Amino acid sequence: MPLFTSGILNSNWRAIRASVTRFARMCQWMVGGLLLVSPLQGVDQPPWLSKAEDLELAGHFIQASNVLAAALSNLPLSLEERHTAEFEIDRLERIRKDFPLTEEALYEALGRSVRGLLKAEFRQWLDEGRFDFRVIDGEVRYMGSSVSNLFFRHPELEGRRQPSKETAVLQIRKWETCRTIREAAKKHHSPYVLPKTFVVQMKVTAHAGATPASGVVRAWLPIPRGFPYQTGFQLLRASPAVKQIEPESSLIRSVYLEQLASPDQPVSFEIEYQYSTYGVYFDIDASAVTACDHSDPELKPYLGEGPHVRFTPEMRILSDQIAGNESNPGKKAKAFHDWIAENIKYSYAIEYSTIRNIGDYCRGRRYGDCGQEALLFITLCRLNGIPARWQSGWTTFPGSKSIHDWAEIYLAPYGWLPVDPYMGIFAMQYASGLSPAQRREIRDFYFGGLDQYRLSANSDHCQKLVPPREAFRSDTVDFQRGELECNGRNIYFDHFSYELTAKELTPRANLP
Secondary structure (H helix, E strand, C coil): CCCCCCCCCCCCHHHHHHHHHHHHHHHHHHHCCCCCCCCCCCCCCCHHHHHHHHHHHCCCHHHHHHHHHHHHHHCCCCHHHHHHHHHHHHHHHHHHHHCCECHHHHHHHHHHHECCCCHHHHHHHHHCCCCCEEEECCEEEECCCHHHHHHHHCHHHHHHECCCCCCHHHHHHHHHHHHHHHHHHHHHCCCEEEEEEEEEEEEEEECCCCCCCCCEEEEEEECCCCECCEEEEEEEEEECCCCEECCCCCCECEEEEEEECCCCCCEEEEEEEEEEEEEEECCCCHHHCECCCCCCCCCHHHCCCECCECCCHHHHHHHHHHHCCCCCHHHHHHHHHHHHHHHCEECCCCCHHHCCCHHHHHHHHCEECHHHHHHHHHHHHHHCCCCEEEEEEEECCCCCCEEEEEEEEEEECCEEEEECHHHHHHHHHHCCCCCHHHHHHHHHHCECEECCCEEEEECCCCCCCCCCCCCCCCCCCCCCCCEEEECCEEECHHHEEEEEEEEECCCHHHCC
């Protein structure tokens, strides 16, 4: 049985049975999310692509890559087919990068983070399927974020985390922020209140050795787009000089820069800008919500299926289980939001570009990161005739800055409203230092509300950068960390670093 490491396989029947169980779970895991959508949309898959996918699922990555390379060399492929074959070869390498840990390496990493970990306990966790893994060319490989995800998916282990993670102050601050914005919105009879102004610096650096000896490194960096709650963008500084800047109406707003390659030195791109954001709170009266006009051309793109938004039979079943016979769009959307808050665990994700159907991936596993949770919510809403779309960029909340994704839904007569499914999950499953009432306040606030600590660059997912890329994107779904390429070749995430700092200029008196 070459698919298993020597640490798993031995002469003991119980160990063999556990290994087979893990393999069966892995096959179910992969079929449940990785191959629900064909890479070639709207056409029958050619035999070479189907064969490569079958080999990937069986764990034969080298053979799958060889099949794809042979198709490129020997078959008269269309441009779309060539693009698909080339990306699929690259995708196999991306999957390898997401699953770097052997069983022994995973055990060692857990031993450093879980107080009192026993070998028998670790083997039990393996048998229970607590860690994401793939079989890659005869080896079981575990996801690089397995240790962090163990604590997210099993918060009962938090007391054994070493070093411990203190979040009580952050929890209180987030609750106070929600309450302050809500009270101000009611007082001023406006959904947009308490603006804050930030100066942001972002730096993206290609590592030494990441670029060839000559050529031009092309860089796209995200910047704030225009929203009712986000205004006043001003570019203050850029190095090198900006070659192109997208209008504030862009669905994926970026600045574009170029610099000569330097194979032995890092190549950096830096921008500094200023913008303002408002706290958002819509006091939604569900009894006042009516069905939207599905013929409205501005809403139509956000009502149907699309990349990672698929109305699968399993998604329809889940929708029926949550919404039942409810017909009110506002109540339906709130039910989806609340269900996700109670039933989906947070987890760090593998790269989006390696997943065929992100919404269903999250549904099937009952865990995901903020973007996966948002796409699950978006899918459920669209399936029920509620316009829904993507929003993403960064959250700059003090003490928890990170890239972040959420959603918007359209409810008549209110218009477009923000919804952040992750914050519902944070409140109901991880904010253990708050009272039940406080946790519900946070969950409910983020259905129609948003804090000011947002940097929103995107208003839809799977959009194309301008000017057009020559190479594959590192992230084919989202745009937060920046994108680099040189001489028609992508510079992947493991070959560049990114950092963002945000300094608030709003008077401290306005802080909650």
